[in-house]
Amino acid sequence: MRAVLRYVNHTIRHAPEGGVTAELFCVTYGCGESSGPQSDPNDAQDWALRHTGHTGHDLFRREYTDHARVTRAEETPAR
Numbered sequence: 001m002r003a004v005l006r007y008v009n010h011t012i013r014h015a016p017e018g019g020v021t022a023e024l025f026c027v028t029y030g031c032g033e034s035s036g037p038q039s040d041p042n043d044a045q046d047w048a049l050r051h052t053g054h055t056g057h058d059l060f061r062r063e064y065t066d067h068a069r070v071t072r073a074e075e076t077p078a079r
Helices: 041-055
Strands: 010-014 020-026 060-066 068-072
Touching (some): 020 041
Antiparallel strands (some): 010 068
């Protein structure tokens, strides 16, 4: 028995149907608070602005996650 291997190009792209999640983390020493995962990035940013107003903390780490789909690249038909 003999195996035949064929390498196929693939692409990876953002899958809009999966949405985007944003979360901001206060990195002021000893704070540890976060916005929690938000499906609307503006909600996470609004949380950070309120947090700064209440605490004076002004440094945050932002994390954005999305979904990606891998698809086989279209092959060019032989002529």
